[in-house]
Amino acid sequence: MGTQEQPEGWRDESEERLRAFIENAPRKMWIARPDGTVEFFNREWRDYTGQSSAEDMLNWREAVHPADRPRLDEVRGRAVPLGQPYDVQVRLLRRSDGLHRWHIGRVSPVHLHGRLIAWIGAATDIDNRVRAEAALRESETNFRTMANAIPQLAWMRDPADYSIWYNQRWFDFTGTSMEQMQNDGWWTVIHPDHADPMLEAVTAARAEGRSWEYTAPLRRRDGVYRWHLFRAVPIRDETAGTITRWFGTSTDINEQREAQERQRLLTQEVSHRVKNSLALVAAQLSLQARASDNDDARNVLMDAYSRVLTIAGVHDHLWRQYDASFIDMSGFLHGLCRKLQETAPGHELSFTGDRVIVPTDQAVPIGLVVNELVTNALKYAYPGDRGGPIRVTLRRDGEDAMVLEVTDRGVGLPAGFDLTAPTKSLGMRLLVNTVRQINATVDAERLDPGTRFAVAIPVGR
Structure with missing residues (x-):
């Protein structure tokens, strides 16, 4: 069955329709001869190029950026003789402002009955996309340059904790590859003794979406472990606020860690020697007190013995703990009360308290305050040979303060007792001055029976 010939007028009308479609198309289009x-x-x-005359038709290449013309000629030169379609990216001059904008031109051959009769082309403005891609590439290049230049090891992981990226310093230090770091591979370079505790801490922080830091040894490419401070922060989507990745750094702190360890050992050694020296002084005071026939002198010597023993107790506590810059007052006061109990077996001295951490230089005056209040209760609360209970308590009062109380059930305070009034008692003067030294306040309360001293102490940082 043959193909029916169409009237000549129909073909002319179809060609006019095609030209009308192309003429009014919302993109730059053209038709070329074979x-x-x-x-x-x-x-x-x-409208875009300002080329409208017949002469402009011949000089259309003038609209193409000079730097792009060789590439255009090369692509056209290969495709046109073979009758093949081609794509090419070039910058076209916008006549209205003289700017060149990136376009992608797509040109296809038109065949009729197996014969090439024309070329049809279209150019689409992709300038915004090209510039955005260039800006992104530049941003990524700048980021990688910066990330490789910083002295830390840097890395990124996705919300599921899979590796995304490591800087070159990480690979240089650990001797690993990106393939080895995929999934949970990075835990293999953490010291085995620290991997599980670190994973537990990191998992908890990630579940809460908060920044985290952790100190652990990281294996160097030669197998040596060096202490590193790991820090990571969540990167969130600006619109939804969801976490899109985690960015972290690992800083080598091995030298600082070793220096801190040497300082810690030195401080422990000094505290141990000071404790021994003070214990020797206390022993001498105790011997002199027992050898004295004068009751007043004996009491003075025993008071001095107790105070020196208290200071020695602080240093004894310090050299036994890892960090000598802070001290747990609950543990220290428990030990102090136990030693004071040994000097007064006829009384029942007890301690209860919250765990409160204070700087070391605050521990000595607090210990002296407890020593003076307890010693005072031992001397005066229960006259004669009668013994009785003395209770020491320590409790937190908010984040920045604590309250220390010493309570007895004895005869109570003498009439007219006033802490603010001048006194001949060395113990009371020492108490008031020590309380003032640590910016604390002390109150005395009469009970039925007994007395309660309450010392409000700000907690140092």
Whole structure:
């Protein structure tokens, strides 16, 4: 069955329709002859380039950026003789402002009955996309340059804790590859004794979406472990606020760690020697007190013995703990009360308290305050040989304060007792001055029976 011939007028009308479609298309289009010579540019092209005359048709390459013309000629030169479609990215001059904007041109051959009769092309403005991609590449390049230049090892992981990226310093230090770091591979370079506790801490922080830091030894490429401070922060989507990745650094702190360890050992050694020296002084005071026939002198010597023993107790506590810059007052006061109990077996001295951490230089005056209050209760609360209970308590009062109380059930305070009034008692003067030294306040309360001293102490940092 043959193909029916269409009337000549129908073909002319179809060609006019095609030209009308191309003329009014919302993108730059053109038709060229089989040899590639442009025959027609549509309105979008003419409005953009300002080329509208027949002469402009011949000089259409003037609209192409000079730097892009060789590439255009090369692509066209290969495709046109073979009758093959081609794509090419070039910058086209916008006549209205003289700017060149990136376009992608797509040109296809038109065949009729197996014969090439024309070329049809379209150019789409992709300038915004090209510039955005270039800006992104520049941003990524700048980021990688910066990340590789910083002295820390840097890395990124996704919300599921899979590796995304490590800087070159990480690979240089650990001797690993990106393939080895995928999934949970990075835990293999953490010291085995620290991997599980670190994983537990990191998992908890990630579940809460908060920044985290952890100190652990990291294995160097030669197998030596060096202490590193790991820090990571969540990167969130600006719109939804969800975490898109985690960015972290690992800083080598091995030298600082070793220096701190040497300082810790030195401080422990000094505290141990000071404790021994003070214990020797206390022993001498105790011997002199027992050898004295004068009751007043004996009491003075025993008071001095107790105070020196208290200071020695602080240093004894310090050299036994890891960090000598802070001290747990609950543990220290428990030990102090136990030693004071040994000097007064006829009384029942007890301690209860919250765990409160204070700087070491605050521990000595607090210990002296407890020593004076307890010693005072031992001397005066229960006259004669009668013994009784003395209770020491320590409790937190908010984040920045604590309250120390010493309570007895004895005869109570003498009439007219006033802490603010001048006194001949060395113990009371020492108490008031020590309380003032640590910016604390002390109150005395009469009970039925007994007395309660309450000392409000700000906690140092």
